[in-house]
Amino acid sequence: MAVGKASFPVMPEVAGVRLGTAMAGIKKPDRRDLVVIEIPEGASVAGTFTRNAFCAAPVVVAREHLAACAEAGQAPRYLVINTGNANAGTGETGLQDARATCERLAQLSGVAANGVLPFSTGVIGEPLPMDRLLAGLPAALEALGEGAEAWQSAGEGILTTDTRAKGASVALSLGDQTVTINGISKGSGMIQPNMATMLGFVATDAAIEQSLLETLLRETVDRSFNCITVDGDTSTNDACMLIATGRGAAVTTEEHLAVFRNGLQRVMTELAQAIIRDAEGATKFVTLQVTGATRRREALDVAFTVAHSPLVKTALYASDANWGRILAAVGRAPVNDFDVEKVTIDLGEVRLVEAGGRAQAYTEQAGSAVMAREEITIRIDLGRGDEGATVWTSDLSHDYVSINADYRS
Amino acid sequence: MAVGKASFPVMPEVAGVRLGTAMAGIKKPDRRDLVVIEIPEGASVAGTFTRNAFCAAPVVVAREHLAACAEAGQAPRYLVINTGNANAGTGETGLQDARATCERLAQLSGVAANGVLPFSTGVIGEPLPMDRLLAGLPAALEALGEGAEAWQSAGEGILTTDTRAKGASVALSLGDQTVTINGISKGSGMIQPNMATMLGFVATDAAIEQSLLETLLRETVDRSFNCITVDGDTSTNDACMLIATGRGAAVTTEEHLAVFRNGLQRVMTELAQAIIRDAEGATKFVTLQVTGATRRREALDVAFTVAHSPLVKTALYASDANWGRILAAVGRAPVNDFDVEKVTIDLGEVRLVEAGGRAQAYTEQAGSAVMAREEITIRIDLGRGDEGATVWTSDLSHDYVSINADYRS
Incomplete structure (x- = not known):
């Protein structure tokens, strides 16, 4: 794929x-x-x-x-x-x-x-x-x-x-x-x-x-x-x-x-x-934009934590707007003194998370419409500084497992 | 599973x-x-x-x-x-x-x-x-x-x-x-x-x-x-x-x-x-024992890097003695001044890696025999100290993807 x-x-x-x-x-x-x-x-x-x-x-x-x-x-x-x-x-x-x-x-x-x-x-x-x-x-x-x-x-x-x-x-x-x-x-x-x-x-x-x-x-x-x-x-x-x-x-x-x-x-x-x-088994091309960080390294740490989360990657594969998994991944990123109240997460043009929880205006329908796309941007604003970073990743599909369980690479 | x-x-x-x-x-x-x-x-x-x-x-x-x-x-x-x-x-x-x-x-x-x-x-x-x-x-x-x-x-x-x-x-x-x-x-x-x-x-x-x-x-x-x-x-x-x-x-x-x-x-x-x-989709129970570290934290870093590698986890699922993936994961662990010459890696009772490469006595048959088991121990000796740590993990299977692509958890 x-x-x-x-x-x-x-x-x-x-x-x-x-x-x-x-x-x-x-x-x-x-x-x-x-x-x-x-x-x-x-x-x-x-x-x-x-x-x-x-x-x-x-x-x-x-x-x-x-x-x-x-x-x-x-x-x-x-x-x-x-x-x-x-x-x-x-x-x-x-x-x-x-x-x-x-x-x-x-x-x-x-x-x-x-x-x-x-x-x-x-x-x-x-x-x-x-x-x-x-x-x-x-x-x-x-x-x-x-x-x-x-x-x-x-x-x-x-x-x-x-x-x-x-x-x-x-x-x-x-x-x-x-x-x-x-x-x-x-x-x-x-x-x-x-x-x-x-x-x-x-x-x-x-x-x-x-x-x-x-x-x-x-x-x-x-x-x-x-x-x-x-x-x-x-x-x-x-x-x-x-x-x-x-x-x-x-x-x-x-x-x-x-x-x-x-x-x-x-x-x-x-x-x-x-x-x-062309990532192994990829069905999605995902852009992770992290802003509002105190340092570029911090933004990269958050972006890579989300990008490596198997739960986020399988949700992307399923086109499931499972924002709780994104939130959980952001929350475990190696960032000190995280104020979750200040974090916002957007999926395409749809706000998922604000004030420590699901955005007021969020609807499952709006989230699912974005997730159905082949190219998806997730924006995470940490609300604590002016630095940022962008990371690109793929989803985790059955084909990824097949390719790597079958191919001696 | x-x-x-x-x-x-x-x-x-x-x-x-x-x-x-x-x-x-x-x-x-x-x-x-x-x-x-x-x-x-x-x-x-x-x-x-x-x-x-x-x-x-x-x-x-x-x-x-x-x-x-x-x-x-x-x-x-x-x-x-x-x-x-x-x-x-x-x-x-x-x-x-x-x-x-x-x-x-x-x-x-x-x-x-x-x-x-x-x-x-x-x-x-x-x-x-x-x-x-x-x-x-x-x-x-x-x-x-x-x-x-x-x-x-x-x-x-x-x-x-x-x-x-x-x-x-x-x-x-x-x-x-x-x-x-x-x-x-x-x-x-x-x-x-x-x-x-x-x-x-x-x-x-x-x-x-x-x-x-x-x-x-x-x-x-x-x-x-x-x-x-x-x-x-x-x-x-x-x-x-x-x-x-x-x-x-x-x-x-x-x-x-x-x-x-x-x-x-x-x-x-x-x-x-x-x-x-009972891990989602697990078909293997894997024990990672890291020894020869300078600090327990270092041993844990190496163990978790291997434990989180999707390539190692899919090889475990496939029962493929793909020791190159284990070596690559150890090599990217966040450890400074790594001397790869001193690292040994054992799969069960079989030596995989020594002196920076595949062990002399290693045979694919011996490796595969261990990988076929349901419970597998991987021992990694870093050869640089007296500290160690043990981490337990599971493999990455088609069922893991199915469970997490189908279930809204």
Whole structure:
């Protein structure tokens, strides 16, 4: 299941970025499961990774290589992504396999091994089928291309339980020049990215200095991928990479920065939301807006507490305006000195809760009409400050249980 | 569904404590839904309540009345419990209704209104059907009795989505005297008590001074009801009451205290575990033992992170030895400076994880054999300290989704 229509955009090229996809048969035959992304010389590249302590071998190696590149004043030249196997919980062998993948690709393409960053997603704890993976690399390099087809194939090549490829693209005017931001992402379960089995790859032709690129990545991921949750489970493999090739306009003025940040945030948010629309078993796309908090962290705590409540999620699945469950979840959020009298909760345009209980004007009919929709916004105002946060989540359906009880992910 | 056999014990009387149950038709006709517990004069009574900020009206009033009794140097004389309606999220009307219930019972029994503590469980946000509730009180008083039948009827009279009544009883020797501890509990969803829609009532004939009774309640609840979780949702109505009538032996010496504390812990743990065995949709009873932590709080954080992981819970339902999901959940627990190399994870007698990855000797066959069992223990050693904690939880099944998508609880 998934919410809304699938629509992978027709993406323009990002000059200098080439993508190649192959069928390596990592888990299943005849599906795209190996992607190589080529980054031109002179680009800036920023990355952010899972905070899971058991982070996967490719995450360890990608971090190492990224640090080595930074030390040498260079950007990585290749990203190599396999699906079907997470190479996580694989110990020393896993590290060796991740390194060997980079070495082979480096050899084939004539770059240094630490110029290659590895990424994996899929089942945890199985050894990578190295023979098939390595044998697939030449075909992926052979397929390298810049256009819409290359982006779409790459979008498909990184999927696991996802039912659809996820892409977003914007064109921005920086003065009299136009820059493009393209992005692809994957993920539908084990999702509460905290920079999760979530991967995101975003590229732009804009020229952006390295430390600014890192700041932009952190800021925009914090308000997109880090604000989505399917099941509260942060994966061992999450990563999001941002590439700026520098072949297009430079982001230098404050005004250009504002335009670029805004455009990047749109791409990141669209990619993150696409993961929720395609969340395992999802029948609803739910936006949780918390306002009136004293700190953004407090707003996030309340939003995630509601987003993770199995009782709220099953009520959403049932289209049951069971506001008591929302109220109970808000009430158990880790917030001190909660004044429940000041809290209001709205479901779409319908006020559910005020003054510590059910809103006077509330009717079951009005609540049910909102709950019947596929896209639902729940607004929670804590009435104690000026900070807020928005989190996106899915419902908990029979299909979620089926997918995760049947699939060894 | 439920795990293991239902077995409500035949309880001896606790001298002075009488229980009466009636059918008031609060939500449905022809079921026991109203219970009155009479406490003799001279008893000590301790209570612990939900920490949900949106706590229910009866919780507010029970706290008030308990405080008023303490101030007057007296113990409450009656507990009145209805099921079918939580009287939560009901604002001022809810408070009035809870107070009116106490007043009517006080009137009928000739005690002061603040000598009566109210408890409610069931649907959140509906007004209490006061006419039916008040009309049921005389029948509940009429039915007051001390023996096994009275305890069992009360155990049945406090249930909501529970499929079985839950009771535990021990007899203890304090020197040459014998004391009894009887308890009943209810709860099967919205369960992560953090004193939840969990209620527990425990009574003993031992004589225990008030402040010691409060300490004993806090200590034993912390290692029983506060260590269970079904869905991480802390209810608005949780309460656990401990009554010591003082008609039997006095707990005075260190030795007697040790015997009594141990006995009380057994009753509390058995009642808490009974809630998990009867958890909504449960097909597994899972014990999470975390050791090697630097603090008990750290061990609890790891245990609850695993216990709340929908991916771990669906794998348990599927009897799938998907140890990667356990590893991923441990890795995202809120623990600083995690050394994954030192972590070991055992499933029953089978080592799953060591040295940051799958244990050398592990076989899928061995893991699957343990997962096929109805009762499963997962041991997680963090390898960084001497503290530990044990948490009990259930799996996430299709029935959990059905129960909570179909039932307005």
